[in-house]
Amino acid sequence: MTPLSEGKAKRLWATENPYTLRMEFKNDATAFNGEKKASFENKGHLNNEISTLIYGMLEKAGVPTHFVRQIDDTNVEVKKVDILMVEVIVRNFSAGSYCKRTGIEEGRAFSQPIVEFSYKDDALGDPLINDDYIREMGLATPEDLAHLRKSALQVNEILIDFFAKCGLKLIDFKLEFGRLVSDPSVIVLADEISPDGCRLWDLKTGEKMDKDRFRRDLGGVMEAYQEVLGRIKAQG
Ligand code: ADP
Ligand code: UDP
Secondary structure: OOOEEEEEOEEEEEEOOOEEEEEOOEEEEEEEOEEEEEEEOOOOHHHHHHHHHHHHHHHHHOOEEEEEEEEEEOOOEEOOOOEEEEEEEEEEOOOOOHHHOOOOOOEEEEEEEEEEEEEEEEEOOOEEOHHHHHHHHHOOHHHHHHHHHHHHHHHHHHHHHHHHOEEEEEEEEEEEEEEEEEOOOOEEEOOOOOOOOEEEOOOOOOOOOOHHHHOOOOOOOOHHHHHHHHHHHOOO
16 A cells, blocks of 8 residues: 655545545654654654644634544544645744744744744745745635635634643644645645644743754653643643
8 A cells, every 4th residue: 555645744545535534643753844854653643642632622613624533543534635835834932943034032922923924845945935925826815815824823822722721832833724625615724733843832941842852952852742742631
């Protein structure tokens, strides 16, 4: 059996249903546009559990997503979408490429969330783009982009509260959206939400509980992911 596609952290498999896919979480981790690579035992399982709980919570809060059901430890069934090639990043505090771009120190609170877009293209290193680029590149219409921005900010509000209850500060995160193959007029939240694509800091200690532990060789990567999962489960 061969997957329909294999990315850096997941594989997509066909199911008997033409409108759904099986999404498999791998143990592989990459950073710096794939330059740094490693594999962590149990990572796929932890990200699957975390993402499943978050998607369930978002669905309950009324956010339309691709999530159908968890299949097992490392697999979920999702609605098949045509992914929009725009990654939506929301920032509540300065970190990562924001600091690099501006020279501002890490951890500064923003007066309002920053929403930014990048072109989902590994060969180009997912460059930062703006509304005008997106329109002219035909990646999304201005109406669709307005919808992505609004949805991303709504998800941000929900996630800030959710993680605060887990004793975690949501620094920033990346979202992907897609059009349902079964009904292309509908755009839903797709991909995963896990410590791979979110920066999460312990509310009390400021300790990093996300993929920055891998990016920066801080150690205890899976221990941090496990702690995030434990706290999410504990708050129900
Ligand atoms: P990448 O190497 O791009 O980081 P991943 O390893 O995370 O990718 O693999 C997941 C791929 O599946 C991504 O390209 C993502 O856009 C895509 N994807 C996520 N959810 C869906 C879905 N519901 N339908 C189709 N494609 C999806
Ligand atoms: N992010 C991601 N995938 C990407 C780019 C960013 O999941 O291809 C996430 C990243 O984990 C962080 C947020 O989006 O939580 C903002 O990332 P940033 O632009 O600061 O880039 P980084 O320095 O992490 O490469």
